[in-house]
Amino acid sequence: MEKTEQLLERAVESQKKAYAPYSKYHVGAAILSENDNVYSSCNVENASYPCGICAEAGVISAMISGGDKQIKAILITSDGNELVYPCGACLQRIAEFSNENTKIYLAKSNEIIKEHKITELLPYNFTL
């Protein structure tokens, strides 16, 4: 199976497991790491709304705890007809582990619709 197909499958699988009783908006994300490992996660909401975690934050945690440090590709999928673009905080999270070759795929209905670079979505990320 192609790596992008695998990413899509894993993101959709995770999206189905999203815990989103408040927004009812289910997001799935999957990462292909520099070592060709695939990680996935979903959004996890909380009755105390700001405690909720985006799917991208979850999948980055999974990648780091899995021992990888670079994102080769990240795919995000969600409910509804509109594509979900990562929120500002998640763009900063993605930027931390990305480079110019990192691909950001946005998917809908089991299909990749858009491909971006992090510098297109967050041209001036914060660095130390």
Ligand code: THU
């Ligand atoms: N959400 C994500 O998981 N990723 C994003 O990039 C945008 C928003 C989640 C957070 C919340 O659980 C739900 O979508 C509605 O905002």
